[in-house]
Amino acid sequence: MGPLFIQGPKKMPSLKALVCLLILFNSTLVFAQNSQANQSGFKAISNLFIQGLYPEVLKALQNYNPKKKESRAEKEYFRGIAQSRLEQFDPATKSLKKALALGSKRADLYYEIGQAYYGNNDLAEAQKYFVLSAKSGFKPSISYYYVAYSSQILEDFQKAKKYYAEMLKQKDSTPEYLQIANYQLAEIFLELATKKDNTRELVKKHIIPRYDKAIAIDDKSRLSKDVVARKKEVIRRYRLDPNQLISGKMFPAKKYRLSISQAYKYDNNITLTTNLPTVQDTRKDSYIYETNANASYSFLFAQMYIITPELKLKYVKHSDRESPGVYEDDRYEIKPAIKQRLDHKLGSKPGSFTFDYKIDYAARDQYQLKSLSKYSQGRTWSVGEKIGFFKFGDSGVSYSNGTTEYHDSNLNFDLTSWTLTQTVIRPSGNLFLLMWNFSESRFHKAPTNDSDTTMLRVDYIVPKFANQYSFHVGFSVTFLKVLATLARTGTEKTYAPSIKLSKAVRPNVKLSVNYDYSKKVSDAGESNEYTKHVTGFEISANF
Incomplete structure (x- = not known):
């Protein structure tokens, strides 16, 4: 196969x-x-x-x-x-x-x-x-x-x-x-x-x-x-805050102010004894107890008009009860006032027009009886304007006119005064206060006492530093012309530096220590010149 x-x-x-x-x-x-x-x-x-x-x-x-x-x-x-x-x-x-x-x-x-x-x-x-x-x-x-x-x-x-x-x-x-x-x-x-x-x-x-x-x-x-x-x-x-004024400034939410203070001072020349060696034995010093109380309440209308009734009280007593020249200056003062303010704008600048009227009543131990009786009563009205021309603070001008009547009519006089002020607020929050004042005193029955006074003053204030402290230093120069004695005394000058250190110990309580120095200089020499030192301690409370 x-x-x-x-x-x-x-x-x-x-x-x-x-x-x-x-x-x-x-x-x-x-x-x-x-x-x-x-x-x-x-x-x-x-x-x-x-x-x-x-x-x-x-x-x-x-x-x-x-x-x-x-x-x-x-x-x-x-x-x-x-x-x-x-x-x-x-x-x-x-x-x-x-x-x-x-x-x-x-x-x-x-x-x-x-x-x-x-x-x-x-x-x-x-x-x-x-x-x-x-x-x-x-x-x-x-x-x-x-x-x-x-x-x-x-x-x-x-x-x-x-x-x-x-x-x-x-x-x-x-x-x-x-x-x-x-x-x-x-x-x-x-x-x-x-x-x-x-x-x-x-x-x-x-x-x-x-x-x-x-x-x-x-x-x-x-x-x-x-x-x-x-x-x-x-x-x-859009001015939706009811406390916002038409100037853009704010009306304080707390409409009332109440303050009280107690000061303890030492004055080494309470009698203003001159510097002449022959009169130094008459120089008197004393401790001074001074109590102040202030109260006010402000009403706002139409976010532009403010009216403030105010009352100031002062009581002064000296520790030296043996020297009539000292305790005759024991006194109390009552000062009611009505302050009015109309806020507005000048172009885009905030401003306020003021009109004030006040009464000064003083009782004093004028008869050296260690009891107080009416000493004087004054009435003063004033008008003013403050404008925020500068970003750093307000500029102000005011005019006042008043009359003071004394227990002795020979002391009655009229006072006319012009004042310019400028506030300078630094970026740090510290501020300068600058003031120029010129006043004329004209006596009704004693023209030989007529005088013109010019004062320049600058204050520097640090509102807060180093754990609730505040600092205030000031300096003023006063130029006094007593018209009847001008040829002999010339323009008398008084230099007055001051310093004050305060600490807030509670939200509304403050402790302060202060020092004031005064030195008067005159063409008439030591017979018209004096120096004095005042040191003090104060406790104050605001409510």
């Missing part, structure tokens, strides 16, 4: 087939190597990106050449993000939009394109992509915030209002976002309200409550402090 199948000899493969096989094998090997290299390169790029090394990311992407569409989309995405972080906004938008065109599925792609356009100040384009980001569910609150805020910048306040309202509806709105939205809504409402006739009413009814709502979300946040400051500014601008 013959063979069923006879197998012939095998044929060798042709050269062409062998070359094709080698090419196919090599291509497969190269593809596998490139795939591994691309995967390895992308991982390295991701690591650089995570570290924030964006220039290195861009450099590495130049050598990353994936074939797959989704990988090319990733390449453009990373390129765009790196460019955006490096503030290369124009190329960033191009790269990110390429990623979008290549079908990138990145959730934040719309948001990042919006950020790139926003950084490039192309706000209209940025808004489109932020809206798409919000609708896609990626950071809707902050996306709507950018739409709203950029609308504010473009002064499209209705659109801004719409998207801030959308921001408030989002579930991802944190307290921080809610606070921002309410604050910005208040700002938009304010901008819209300024175009209405009833701006002040709208601010009071809608805008201030919106500021309050923003503050209430988190009153401890940093933004809350800004909102509080802004609210106060708006309240001042």
Whole structure:
């Protein structure tokens, strides 16, 4: 039986087939190597990106050449993000939009394109992509915030209002976002309200409550402090605070003032004995006990007119009960007054016109009987004006005229006075007070006592330093011309420096120590000159 199948000899493969096989094998090997290299390169790029090394990311992407569409989309995405972080906004938008065109599925792609356009100040384009980001569910609150805020910048306040309202509806709105939205809504409402006739009413009814709502979300946040400051500014601008005067200044919330003080002083020349050696034995010193009480209450009308009834009381007693020349100056004083102030503006400068009327009643131990009886009574009216010409403090001018009648009619006189003042508030809060005063005293029955007095004074006050201390130093020079004796005495000068140090021991209680020095100089020589030192301690309380 013959063979069923006879197998012939095998044929060798042709050269062409062998070359094709080698090419196919090599291509497969190269593809596998490139795939591994691309995967390895992308991982390295991701690591650089995570570290924030964006220039290195861009450099590495130049050598990353994936074939797959989704990988090319990733390449453009990373390129765009790196460019955006490096503030290369124009190329960033191009790269990110390429990623979008290549079908990138990145959730934040719309948001990042919006950020790139926003950084490039192309706000209209940025808004489109932020809206798409919000609708896609990626950071809707902050996306709507950018739409709203950029609308504010473009002064499209209705659109801004719409998207801030959308921001408030989002579930991802944190307290921080809610606070921002309410604050910005208040700002938009304010901008819209300024175009209405009833701006002040709208601010009071809608805008201030919106500021309050923003503050209430988190009153401890940093933004809350800004909102509080802004609210106060708006309240001042539209005069919504009942205690705000039309000048812009504030009327004190506490309308009454009550203070009392007790001072203990030592005066080494209570009798003003001159410096002549022959009269030094007559010089008297004494301790002085001085009590003061002041009370006032202010009434405000129409946010511009203030009327303040005031009462000042003083009682003075000397420790030396053996020297009539000393204890004859024991006294009490009663000083009622009515002070009036009309606030206004001179252009944009705040100002106030004042009109005051006061009575000075004094009882004294004039007969050296160690009992007090009526000594004098005076009436003075004054008018004045204060204007904030300078940012550093008010400038003032005032005129006063008064008459004082004594138990001895020969002492009755009229006093006319002009005063200029300037306050200088330093950036530190410390202040200078500068004053010039000129007054004329004219006696009814004793013209030989007529005099003219000029005083220059400067005070420097440090309201607070070193744990509740305050410091006050002053210096004044008084020029006195007694007209009848001018040829003999010339212009007599009195130099009076003073210093006072105080410490608050309670919120309304203060302790003070002070020193005052006086030296009078006259062309008449020592017969008209004197010096004196007064040191003191005081405790005061304000209610």
